[in-house]
Amino acid sequence: MTSLIGVLYIIAFALFIYGLMGLTGPRTAVRGNWIAAVGMGIAVVATLLTPGMSNWLLIALGVVLGALIGVPAARKVKMTAMPQMVALFNGVGGGAVALIAWVEFRTSHGYADEPRYLAIASLFAAIVGSISFWGSLIAFGKLQEILPGRPITLRKAQQPLNIVLLLAAVGCAIAIISGAEIELLMILVLIAAAVLGLMVVLPIGGADMPVVISLLNAFTGLSAAAMGLALQNTALIVAGMIVGASGSILTNLMAKAMNRSIPAIVAGGFGGTTAIAATGTKEARPVRSTGAADAAIQMAYASKVVVVPGYGMAVAQAQHAVREMAQLLETKGITVNYAIHPVAGRMPGHMNVLLAEADVPYEQLKEMDEINSEFAQTDVALVIGANDVTNPAARSDPNSPIYGMPILDVTASRSVIVLKRSMNSGFAGIDNDLFYDPKTAMLFGDAKTSVGEIVEELKTL
Template sequence: MSENFAAFLYLVSGVLFILALRGLSHPTTSRQGNLYGMVGMGIAILTTLLLAGPSFGGLVLIVLGIAIGGGVGAVTAKRIAMTAMPQLVAAFHSLVGMAAVMVAAAALYAPEAIGIGTVGDIHAQALVEMSIGVAIGAVTFTGSVIAFLKLDGRMSGKPIMLPQRHLINIALGVALIALVVAFAITQSHVLFWLIVIVALVLGVLLIVPIGGADMPVVVSMLNSYSGWAAAGIGFTLQNLALIITGALVGSSGAILSYIMCKGMNRSFISVILGGFGGESGPAGADDLGDRTVKQGSAEDAAYLMKNAGRVIIVPGYGMAVAQAQHALREMVDKLKDEGVEVKYAIHPVAGRMPGHMNVLLAEANVPYDDVFELEDINSEFAQTDVAFVIGANDVTNPSARDDKASPIYGMPILNVDQAKTCLFIKRSLASGYAGIDNTLFYKDNTMMLFSDAKKMVEDIVKALAD
């Protein structure tokens, strides 16, 4: 295959990747977007194989690797629960980062294979590209591993604050830059692996201080890192498809991180430099002081919603954990049969990653026209009879709007407390992922429904049928 034709095919795959991103921007076109992405990746892989022209033995190894990786990916996609999707994404980001490290190492030890020079005499430009790609890849790997452990509950979501952590990070950053410069001059293999080690440590130290409330931003940020790592290695390999793909992922991840930070009223720098909140113990019934909680039953909730004119449902991570979306859809269908107007309100950072709630509702075949973002529906709560909150804690906390001393003050929330009645399904009065007590629980118009989300919704469905 000629290089010109290969460049054309890479351009075609790049266009398909752009169309994939565009398709993924809306639920109705997301399937088509995924298809574009798969076709584009298929073209890129086949083009690379035909251009490289590997030997029969090499081709067998490549096909075997694709089969093993594809098989693992297919089985994982088949078995993974939607509640575990955020940590799966973080895990995949770590693989992209490690792949960048391994490819850079291969280029260092066999530069003749990709035409960037010989061992000990690699082109200066390639050395810079290689070192930047491997540094970003290593940071992405360990940072994503820590994010996975936090999201999967294998590590505490509480921020781990090391003494003088900012100075340590600055020192490591300066050391990383110095090592990159020294490596570009000397081409020392020892310096290459020192870059890897320093970047791996920096990836851990950047993520461990970040608390659970900021984890959605971390996921999108690591997505951006993985893209830039791929782009850096793409320049080293002189692979146009990898450069285009990496740049698309890196830029889109950065834009998404900005949008997420805006949705949380947080600056991107403040998230990177330390996070906020942490875990706190649950507030039990004997630990309320002079505050009181109004507790209700499934029958109470069914009666209130059945006689309401308008109900707005606010899903959160509690719904995801309980897998209550299908029961929720059944409940909404019954309410609509009674003539009740029902809408869904989605906060930009509900769940553990962007779009988490939208995907869960789509899984239950909730009509897209019934689902509204915060800025489109927030003004309607004041004219709503019942706000039905199912496991969405931090994004409904009035402290973010009313308490200047609160760590989450200024974060946009769904104004569920402005509805005539707020029904809140939760297992206990424990704080949310941000580790901050929710003052909504103690308001006069709030009725707490203490139960597993799925069981409570199923009981409400039964009560509506009576």
């Protein structure tokens, strides 16, 4: 039986890695998910075959309850709410790890019967898992707009309080490792870590949410790996390390895309839907507006059009209308590409997922580093709900909070059309100088409706 379990784990690990490789592109993402899911199923079976496994009724009850909650939630969630679901499901993993650590404390009589390194691993999992769970709940609340998107902070007291909470959690953990078998200490570990999770994410504004989701995902993976070590479960160790490593790499890449350090993001204070009043003389600057007919004519006589999607496209569910518009332009011999900024939307890869859902060819999805050199040869850049990632202030205004952040160079295009409901700011809470550029025309209204009107106009040309 031990040999069989080992073989099953090896097969599961191979499927995990192979499935992860499939997630590198929209074409293979669905297949990659299925492959990884099969691997997880095999790992679960191997775990259930472990000698001494009992409480089959409780295990079956947990599986049924999880399926009844998870499957309908995943099937019914709208694409606009996908970031919230990712944050919530990710947090549940961290919460489960924290609860398992508590159970381990109780069943081992305060880790009295366990080697010290296993106690350290379990307590590490408890702290990080609790931070991930409660932090993810705040991220969910901000994304769902249950909580304000702006930073919520205690100002100068924020960082000292975070340090005190971290020291309290670590101090209680050290006391437990030193031999204290008082369950209250374990409860204090979980509570201090929980409050720390809340206090770390509350001061972070909406502009940093994509990075926060990725960071908390990495935390959940690390906590799961540590708990796998404590439980001596190979599958949990490997799966947790894969999630932790991939989440850490993605967090680092996204932080670089925003020209912000991870400590600066954790320190909070940047971004929010109502964080900062628009600066400058916004009312005094002229804005040029346009209509669907003019926009259609402009694109119909172009040779190259680049679509720049943002969260506004996701909110309006305009991706299918955008795809129909692009197909009409392509029938006229016009080249259409899509410029994807790493932090466009509210989670990593948000725009890629939306456009893949609309069957946009993968070859047309161009990452920022690839597409920026092509804007100079672009006749029309169509910006759909993207705000901060196209703001020229990131390059020209040293006083701007997004100064230094790499942006999509849409201003290099011959003309720019911006589809937006209003002149409101984006997640960073600052005005977008792109709107006042002489080559920019604003098409106000719901993005799906506006693109639909452009489609109807294109059909008549």
